[in-house]
Amino acid sequence: MQKRLLTISVLCALCIVLSTGVVHAQGVIQSPNYIIQMPNLNSGAGIPSSSNYKVGTTIGQTGPGLYSSSGYRVKSGFQYIYSIIPFSFTISSVSINFGSLIPQTPATSTNTLTVASGGAGGYQVKASENTPLKLSSSASTIPNTNCDSSCTNTTAGVWNSTSRYGFGFNMSGMDVPADFVDLTYFRPFADRSNSESPQIVMSSIYVGRGRQSTVTYKVNISGVQPAGLYNNIITFTAIPSY
């Protein structure tokens, strides 16, 4: 009985291991030094299998005759860099709740941004807001912060005072701009409704795996702020370096 139980257990384990090992869709080029995950690149691509392929895939090669017949030449992926690691971007929580806002009592909320750019050799994450925090039923807004004395989309400033009102954010962790000296430094988000360009909140020129930062959002309202539910959308755009 015990023997059967053992046999069934081992067989089950083997089935699970083997079934999770199935790879779908992606093509793979592999050599002792490189493993390249690659989607089908074009209509005539296929997956090169020559032992001469060491790095990023090249299609429509460099010979002039070949170029004029195919009409293109293409390279995909980063050459000489670990292409096995995809470029990925994670936001820990998309909902940033402030709850009920009390005048002159700052409310904060946080989420984390994580970037893996192993196959890209560098990256940037830019942030912007569609509008300042805004009442859905009217044009009333909670203005973007000016911090205690001053701060801009590109330069953080200290924001400790409870009598300075607005909405802003702080960045801490890896690859964040140097002007976020500590957790008291804030910036307003770039406001796209005011034609402001998204600003870098994380960046690196080097290969990064699991680069993580924390965004702290802060809102502080005055006693005359109209009552209601305020919302906006913060867009984070992660792009690898070229």
Added chain:
Amino acid sequence: MIRHKLQTGIICIFVSLLVYLLAIPNAVRAQEVSLSISPPLTELTIQPGRSFSQVFTVKNNGVPVTVVAKIFPFVPFDRQGHAELIEDANSINAFTGWFFFDPNPTSLGTTASHDFYVKITPPAGAEERDYYFTFIAEVQNDNNLGINNSKAQSRIGANLLVSVSKDGTPGKKASIITFAAPKIIDSFSGLTYKVLIGNLGSSFFKPVGKITIDQILGSTTTLNLAPLNVLVGGSREISCIQEEELTPCKMPGKFLIGIFRANLSFTVDGSGESIEKQIYTIAFPFSIVLGLVTILIIYRIIRKLAS
């Protein structure tokens, strides 16, 4: 007894495997949005009027989301390879005829992936020059009203460098804007080289080359340049590459002494004439000398006071 231990061991392994294979890969935190994209970079040289189809694979590792594909032109943002998307309607509309892809929202469940097929066709009359784009997968937000909140929206991109050329050999020309290091350093301060390469041609290129550092009456060290793209009309700070990792171009070793002659040499895309520049650095143990002098002075003062 041995048999019992064996049974226990096998059951433990089985349970561990179950936990690892079933529980851990499915650990997606509530509200976590996680996307990956491949390939992160596509470099295309194409004749006007010809077509090429590229596939961008977007994988969802977070909660189920709806994703929309977009393509924006970009310009270099800085000297470090970062892109500045141009998102105004006029700029986007100028290239609508170049791209064919499905602009409809696509649902992606947890661990699901989707291949976005993008057909690129520069018009027959397109000017022979470079055009730079970023493919963006944008997560669509639901409007969850009812509380004071901000919604974070995620977008992930992959760059697409297009060089339109009839003969496939666009003019490529590089220049060394900066190749620098301190002229005199302390032996313990380290020696890092700054390399800034400019693009004076009509198409993007990669510098393929190295920095060879000869210590006068000493050994030779080679630092390989990372083949990073330098876009037209701009310049780029070039890192070095070591075992497939981008690193600062830094002389190895914690203690350097002597005269170091560094020779930067590279070619455009690995062919053609080599472009070179040479600089010198003197490394001297100033801190050690300063320390010795200080000790000597203190010693003499103590001796003077004692006598």
